Amino acid sequence: MNILLIAGHGEEDPGACLYSRREATMARELVALLQKELLKYECKCGVYNPDLSAYHQMITLGKPYDFTMYDYVLEVHFNAHKSNADGKVQGSEMYVTSGELVTTLEERILNNLAAIGFTNRGIKCKDFAVIKKAKKQGVSSALLETCFIDDEDDMMLYLNNTELVAKTIAYAIAAEYGLEKKVQATFRDTEEHWAKKDIEKVAKSGLMKGYYDGTFMPDNFVTRGELATVLSRILSK
Ligand SMILES: [Zn+2]
Structure with missing residues (x-):
């Protein structure tokens, strides 16, 4: 099992911004945490170069990218509503391409996020360019809009539970693919110990x-x- 995580936006494109919050930065922070959590399971997990924007590289510049070594591609974003809609538009949603027939993993992710308190806005079908490229190469892919960067309740919930969000997404992926937790057998304080x-x-x-x-x-x-x-x-x- 090999997973690729892509943080949305980047390079010149900060994504949604409000106050000091930049979507590109938050997505990269969550992706790093998510990779750390996923690597606790029996799987491989790569991260798309955080210095680059996958969209800019693959779509605007048209650079080829080989997804075929991966089994699942997850692109992470934060959502934003156009107007000031605090308390009205909030929650998590996921997008899959029109070629995706099974969405049980995405359901798990949204259900797990709902257990933390994020409104489940459901799975939507949209051929977003990067995940569509992955699917075209036969790799299952999805885009997560974690929650709303311009909703104070969402942000409060997210900032107070950032690690838990990463853990619960990793757990959903592990549960879907039947990944066991890696057994840790070496410890940093036993190297010199007689036992x-x-x-x-x-x-x-x-x-x-x-x-x-x-x-x-x-x-x-x-x-x-x-x-x-x-x-x-x-x-x-
Ligand atoms: Zn975005």
Whole structure:
């Protein structure tokens, strides 16, 4: 499984702008977070050169791009409404090309975003140029309008939950394609530890996991709760 993430706009085109918010910048930040989350699963995930605008390169300049090494292409944008419509126009929506027959992944992504609080505006069909190029090469593709850059409720929700948004989109992709989480077996604080080999063995087996910050804390005490978790994992093996 190989996923390509493209942040919308870029180069001379900032996309939608309001106050200090620039769509191109926000899309690149979300794409970077999303790549980090996706790489926690058993898959490959590439990012289109963030210094460039995929639209400008592929469509305006007509430069060829080979999508065929990818299984799924996701282009990330932020939406904007023309007038000041705070509280009236908000939420997430996704676009697929007319050639896309199955949209279960896009439904998952929108449902997961709705669980955070974003209005589900549904899946729409539109042949946006870049995702159409991918689909023409036989690669499934979609464009996500994450939420509205000019809606204060959307922005508040997004800025307070940015990591969760990335996590939940990654989770939708992983669930759709049946991607397992990568087992982390090396930790940044066990390199010199006498129990290094045993720690890696139990980590690989899934019996013990490290902390979110990439440490294992090999000299920490085990609580009764943690011991019960390990024993429970042994029992269910
Ligand atoms: Zn856009």
